[in-house]
Amino acid sequence: MSFAFKRFVLLLSIVSAFGSDKEKPFDPGPISSYSRRQTIEKLTIAADPLDREEKTRVAFGKLNPNQYGILPVLVLLQNDGPQTLTLEGMRVEYILASRQRIEATPAREVAYVKGVNKPNVYPGPLPTGIPRGLGKKNPLRAWEIEGRAFAAKMLPPGQSASGFFYFQSPHRPGSVLYITGIREAGTRRELFYAEIPFE
Numbered sequence: 001m002s003f004a005f006k007r008f009v010l011l012l013s014i015v016s017a018f019g020s021d022k023e024k025p026f027d028p029g030p031i032s033s034y035s036r037r038q039t040i041e042k043l044t045i046a047a048d049p050l051d052r053e054e055k056t057r058v059a060f061g062k063l064n065p066n067q068y069g070i071l072p073v074l075v076l077l078q079n080d081g082p083q084t085l086t087l088e089g090m091r092v093e094y095i096l097a098s099r100q101r102i103e104a105t106p107a108r109e110v111a112y113v114k115g116v117n118k119p120n121v122y123p124g125p126l127p128t129g130i131p132r133g134l135g136k137k138n139p140l141r142a143w144e145i146e147g148r149a150f151a152a153k154m155l156p157p158g159q160s161a162s163g164f165f166y167f168q169s170p171h172r173p174g175s176v177l178y179i180t181g182i183r184e185a186g187t188r189r190e191l192f193y194a195e196i197p198f199e
Contacts, residue, residue: 042081051171076162085155089181094167097174104165107149111140
């Protein structure tokens, strides 16, 4: 085997290692390991606000969304009942102790909140007359924001699902995560709401 070929193989292995690290799946662990959880009609729901850097680093690497006014909340569901559940109408709100309700911001819109994505613009000499942006790279465009967002639409019996919801708020003691809109797929009957308190 020639020296050049060995270098080429080494280079390929380094590139593939970096690529696989970027897409490394986030493992939230078993739902039973979360102290903030509630069971409703054999559906267990757990939630964890990632409000400290040591917690966000596990899911988002160097990015800490809290620094940009975004609180990521991990939500886990485990269906131990006999019915498939539909999550298409699931609604998640972050309710402050003052009773102010904050709706989850869709993951695809996180990069555009609070002016984080406003570029510096000047009317450059483009043929179309469209201003050209000179803004710095937006850290909230990281693939983890959308890639790790809660995306499940159905939850069959015996299955679990997890992902992040994003709120434009700092974490506040005494807040509550309020979840509604989960239904049985066959009957369309809505399950009772869940309220998970955060300290």
